[in-house]
Amino acid sequence: MTSIHPKPEEEELKMILDMLPFAILVIDEHQNFYYGNQRYFELFGDAGGETRNASIEELLPRQLIEDEHIVQRIHLLKEMFHQNPQIIQISRYRLILPDQEERFYRIHILPVPGEEGLLFMFILEDLTNSHDREMNVLQQAKLLALGEMAAGIAHELNNFMSILMGHIELALIKNADARVGDHLKFLRNQVESISQFAASVLKFSRQDPLEKQPVFLDEVVRETMRFMAARLRQNGIQVDVELAHPTPRLLANKSQLQQLLINLLLNAKRAMPEGGNITIRVTATRETACLEIVDSGMGIPQDIQKKIFNPFFTTRKEGWGLGLNICQKIVRNHQGRLTFESREGRGTVFRIELPLKSRIPNP
Numbered sequence: 001m002t003s004i005h006p007k008p009e010e011e012e013l014k015m016i017l018d019m020l021p022f023a024i025l026v027i028d029e030h031q032n033f034y035y036g037n038q039r040y041f042e043l044f045g046d047a048g049g050e051t052r053n054a055s056i057e058e059l060l061p062r063q064l065i066e067d068e069h070i071v072q073r074i075h076l077l078k079e080m081f082h083q084n085p086q087i088i089q090i091s092r093y094r095l096i097l098p099d100q101e102e103r104f105y106r107i108h109i110l111p112v113p114g115e116e117g118l119l120f121m122f123i124l125e126d127l128t129n130s131h132d133r134e135m136n137v138l139q140q141a142k143l144l145a146l147g148e149m150a151a152g153i154a155h156e157l158n159n160f161m162s163i164l165m166g167h168i169e170l171a172l173i174k175n176a177d178a179r180v181g182d183h184l185k186f187l188r189n190q191v192e193s194i195s196q197f198a199a200s201v202l203k204f205s206r207q208d209p210l211e212k213q214p215v216f217l218d219e220v221v222r223e224t225m226r227f228m229a230a231r232l233r234q235n236g237i238q239v240d241v242e243l244a245h246p247t248p249r250l251l252a253n254k255s256q257l258q259q260l261l262i263n264l265l266l267n268a269k270r271a272m273p274e275g276g277n278i279t280i281r282v283t284a285t286r287e288t289a290c291l292e293i294v295d296s297g298m299g300i301p302q303d304i305q306k307k308i309f310n311p312f313f314t315t316r317k318e319g320w321g322l323g324l325n326i327c328q329k330i331v332r333n334h335q336g337r338l339t340f341e342s343r344e345g346r347g348t349v350f351r352i353e354l355p356l357k358s359r360i361p362n363p
Contacts, residue, residue: 023124236275248289271297
């Protein structure tokens with residue numbers, strides 16, 4: 001890119017500026033275009049062209065102009081420049097680019113004396129990677145605190161379940177009515193399930209080594225659907241199950257795979273408040289087992305798709321925003337991959353791919 005005031009001696013400087021990773025825009029004191037480097041036009045396009053008539057409102061995104069009060073800041077810098085020629089303004093800003101990508105910038109506004117009056121140089125420094133690292137550190141700290149809290153709750157819950165289990169066992173010994181006995185056995189099974197879940201939460205929060213056993217994926221799906229099917233039907237949701245033949249058999253933690261499937265099914269249910277369809281599909285290749293959950297829901301908006309696995313991110317009033325993050329963690333604990341495809345109004349597909357390199361041979 002070249003300025004509207006080309007000079008032969010400036011060509012080398014322009015080449016250097018075009019090689020910089022920063023987006024650089026220079027305007028004159030009347031807030032019209034003076035110069036833009038290659039990176040600036042890559043980000044914001046040729047908004048208004050390289051002409052003296054292009055104003056700052058055409059050269060920078062309206063979002064940035066309005067939120068950062070750019071025009072007022074330029075007036076202030078102009079008034080203060082003669083008192084302090086070294087003055088500079090720096091701010092940090094979240095910007096949505098024309099392609100809808102979210103980026104974080106440090107914005108420098110620097111007044112520079114020119115031959116035809118005062119110029120203002122905008123330098124946009126991309127901080128997205130460092131911002132993501134900072135957010136990851138904060139999120140890990142939150143997860144650590146939440147893990148400690150979850151471990152405490154799971155420990156107390158186990159204590160309560162142990163007391164309840166003792167009373168159920170005592171009632172079974174003293175009971176002579178077969179029908180009452182059946183109810184007590186049902187309660188005992190449910191208490192055992194709660195205790196196992198609490199134990200898994202405790203291990204999960206403490207990062208204990210993952211216990212894996214031979215698991216058939218069709219068993220995971222069928223056992224999960226035994227207690228999820230009625231709940232989904234009550235919400236007007238039809239579930240179709242398509243299983244591979246033969247079904248893949250691999251080393252995995254069955255409880256965590258069930259938790260993974262439950263979380264994704266509940267996520268699909270919330271995307272279909274008026275009802276709809278879910279397809280659970282198991283397929284396999286020589287190296288990979290694949291579990292897909294396909295829903296006909298409202299889809300995930302494009303502007304939040306990059307955030308859905310972030311811990312504590314949620315668009316709902318209730319909930320912690322941890323469901324999908326936990327799903328991702330479970331899949332990673334199994335050396336797998338969790339991906340999704342979604343279009344607003346067209347539904348969502350979550351795909352879990354698990355490696356079969358450590359699979360157990362069928363007997």
